[in-house]
Amino acid sequence: MGWSQLVHWEGATSVLSGISQSGIATYAVVVVGHHTLSQIYGLWCNKSLWDSLIKSSTPVCRGILWGMSATSDSMLAMWVVVGTSLVVKLSGIL
DSSP states (O other), X not given: OOHHHHHTOTTHHHXXXXXXXXXXXXXXXHHHHHXXXXXXXXXXXXXXXXXXXXXXXXXXXXXXXXXHHHHHHHXXXXXXXXXXXXXXXXXXXX
């Protein structure tokens, strides 16, 4: 397949059709959740050096850190799935 055929390829919509509306909404919720948790951690657990020394080991702050870690891992996993599916679909046309 030449460059001009690839640029004007009609199957571009089929490559992007695998991305669903619910997948995009799920990713957006995870990103907003991660951002919100990071802001809560900064306000609640890390206002100053003394707050950080005292509150960082409390169950609430540990739970917030777990939530940030879990949402970060979810975002990474979603990018791996999206990247892998795009490579699989593109490998069929190249």
